Amino acid sequence: GAVVSQHPSRVICKSGTSVKIECRSLDFQATTMFWYRQFPKQSLMLMATSNEGSKATYEQGVEKDKFLINHASLTLSTLTVTSAHPEDSSFYICSARDLQGGYYEQYFGPGTRLTVT
């Protein structure tokens, strides 16, 4: 299956700083990527849809000025958590779709665990 990578896998930062998370599709091109957030023992919550070459679409309640998304190429999307606070601590997961035999199947990166102190 297709491979999606994420970097870093784990990051600890101080309150007030910014953190950038990279998501790459390694063996396919992805015009659309998705960013999710997951709290402990909960399901995945969609944050935004990232479209190559255009602005991201954010879900209701997600602050677009706080969670900056850039999809500059067909294989790379980035999520920047600006002025991070402890409540932003979470597991962030990106995904991308690969066209397989006429249908789209979604693949996930390994996730980034963010801890804000």
Add this chain to the structure above:
Amino acid sequence: GIQVEQSPPDLILQEGANSTLRCNFSDSVNNLQWFHQNPWGQLINLFYIPSGTKQNGRLSATTVATERYSLLYISSSQTTDSGVYFCAVERSISGNTPLVFGKGTRLSVIA
């Protein structure tokens, strides 16, 4: 929007036992996927199955689209099967709309 319900929420099995996980969805779908999230958080694709039946080793899945449910069967469970199993659906075939996830079934397989 579309609702996805999974049952049971938690399941404990003895190694070697079989199990059935269920996913109900509230509207017709063009995409349904099953994932396994391992203890390290990685989501692993199990099946793309908007309809019909598929099998992969000890796992198999069946989706009855007209009745809006899907089943994931795990046979001869192993401790490595532990983790959370998610069902996710999408209404569009365009590929540009996100999957909607159920809350998952947390499976613990004990030796």
